[in-house]
Amino acid sequence: MAEDCIFCKIVAGDIPIRQVYADDELLAFHDVSPQAPVHILVIPRKHISNMNEAAAADQPLLGAMLLRAAAIAKQQGLAESGYRLALNTGPDAGQSVFHIHLHILGGQRLEGRMG
Numbered sequence: 001m002a003e004d005c006i007f008c009k010i011v012a013g014d015i016p017i018r019q020v021y022a023d024d025e026l027l028a029f030h031d032v033s034p035q036a037p038v039h040i041l042v043i044p045r046k047h048i049s050n051m052n053e054a055a056a057a058d059q060p061l062l063g064a065m066l067l068r069a070a071a072i073a074k075q076q077g078l079a080e081s082g083y084r085l086a087l088n089t090g091p092d093a094g095q096s097v098f099h100i101h102l103h104i105l106g107g108q109r110l111e112g113r114m115g
């Protein structure tokens, strides 16, 4: 747990969320400020700031995040219509919470292919 990390506080149960999924290594919940009809975040319970801090040992965890995101997208009815997975790292990507998280965005035609 990192001090002053809002997502570590969520993992600790100190901040309420609209939970979508939980297991012993991951949590998924609705983004508080949705940018699409479906906007869900998948986070590891372990604190990793962003991809710059991810290590080889985190490979299974990162893979689990991706596969869980796909399963959640399917549960949300997005498999056919499509969805975007986004993982922002650093200032140019607009990262605002420094605890790694995968955005699942869908439910409408998403503007732009990348940005």
Ligand code: AMP
Pocket: 006, 015, 017, 029, 030, 031, 032, 033, 034, 041, 087, 088, 094, 095, 096, 097, 098
């Ligand atoms: P990023 O800009 O990639 O760092 O994304 C951080 C995301 O976390 C933003 O989309 C925020 O709306 C979202 N967020 C921040 N605080 C909370 C919270 N307490 N519950 C749910 N989502 C949050």
